[in-house]
Amino acid sequence: MKTLIVVLQICILYIFSYIGNVIQNFFHLVIPGSIIGLLLLFTCLCFKIIPVKWIESGAGFLLSLLMLFFIPTTVGVMNYSSLLSFQGALFILAVLVSTVISIAITGTAGQFFEKKAQNRKGDQECSKPHSPSV
Amino acid sequence: MQQATFAFCMILVTIIAYLAMAKVYKRYSYSVLIPVLTATTIIIIILSLFHISYDRYMVGGQWISSLLGPSVVALAYPLYNQRRFLLDNLLPIIGGVLVGASSGMVSVALLAKLFRIDHSLALSLIPKSLTTPVAIEVARGLGGSASLAVVCVMIAGIFGAIVAPSIFKWTRVHTPIGRGIALGSASHAIGTAKAAEYGELTFSMSSITMALSAIIGSVLGPIVVWIFHI
Structure with missing residues (x-):
């Protein structure tokens, strides 16, 4: 059950990242899509459009493993x-x-x-x- | 089928190497044993031993990388938790972050000119003090190399965390805002982990700075490149 919640919440974060990318491509912005997604989510949280409960487990999980997601890119040093x-x-x-x-x-x-x-x-x-x- | 099994193996190797090295880091907690550094070294050694090219590794590796986007979005969560502290200290934070982001980029741009570093290499240097996922995108946007940018980011992060205590002593920086902003803006996530050793306030300052620098840096990067004709 808990795993399912984390997976679902990561999907929500993924959607924000995707929307950010769409906005970046549409307006040809320099700011990365993921950062636009961050700002969107922060705004939604502040205005209570999205309750913190919907993302906190997923966000906590991703942030605790943050370093792991960099590794495939760092291996590129080879x-x-x-x-x-x-x-x-x-x-x-x-x-x-x-x-x-x-x-x-x-x-x-x-x-x-x-x-x-x-x-x-x-x-x-x-x-x-x-x-x-x- | 074979391709899928191979990709799965690469994902597994990456995760195991990371978890094992994270354990080692927790146990000995030397800055030099940072999991990104040690796990990357181990994976490169394994790939070279089995003559696997980076492109083939990335068949599996790209699945792990695809979680970078949602992870950056996830930074909104700690930022939201600390929104009150952010509002209370808004002016000093924004002032500090602006100084931090510009001093990091301008100094490295000047040094690149001074050392006569090659054009394409210099472009990968510029985002070195931003957090990795952002640095990757900024470097790509500028026309530099993403993996080379990550090398710079890692060097800046690890080195910053190691030398920061001596620099703070030397420049007499004692306040949480000063230390947090310095660590977060020069050494991003690794600096933020280091900031936790100075207490909760320094830690939250550093994570806020890291997120704000990412935003400011992605705008500032192209401007610095334009001003210095890199």
Whole structure:
């Protein structure tokens, strides 16, 4: 019974992904169909068009196995033995350096924005007239 | 009939390799033992031993890949669960994600220019900090190679999760939003798994960032390629 529910819910997610693909092809969008499906489902959940119960088991199941679905694509690396070369080393180095730069910049920026938002909230609370506490 | 049996065997090999390696990772929890990396290595070794080409493997493998689409759609579920937290911190999150997505793409585009990396290779580099299914589609859309893009995504994910703690110490990033956004935007799903070690708030920040970066990144990718003439 539980397996059946998971399978049915995955079908619902599949339908959203399919609709997303149709929209992407129809309007020739750059955004992947699956992402359009994600936005559609999120909207439907927020407006209670689709109850969370209809997808939570299926979504939980897929997300717990997320890494598995990547593996057939990653195995494709076997066709790229050319990466074991000077060009390949530079290519990998570009990814490594960019990752370090990105983490450093984004972490600092995120923390900065967070503190700024908190300060503003703090200011608003201070400027509010204090209601007499009993 | 024989074709179907072969496809089934390939699916089975993939699932067994994944489950076994997931168990090993859970037991020893070294970042280097990430199941995607270890299971992929094992499958490549098996395929080379039996002289099976990637195209023949994909007769079975494509069935597993076909679940990528619904999995991305499934990300709407955690996003919906955390919608309140998302709304409360909307401005810092959006600001951070924008900085994250653009710093990742612009820096790798500049490095590709600096290192004089080949045109078609460079196109596969651009989506390296997006979550894999999205990176695959963005790379395809840009005209790069999907499997090469996945290699970049994996390297960015694993390396990011390993070096992030030292970078946070060095740049003095201590807040959950700062750490979560940095991990989610630079190292996607693997970074998000790493973020769980910093607590629930950092974890939810990272998963939200991963989903938002996917959306922003798929729009930003073509723009970066256009600006830098890659």
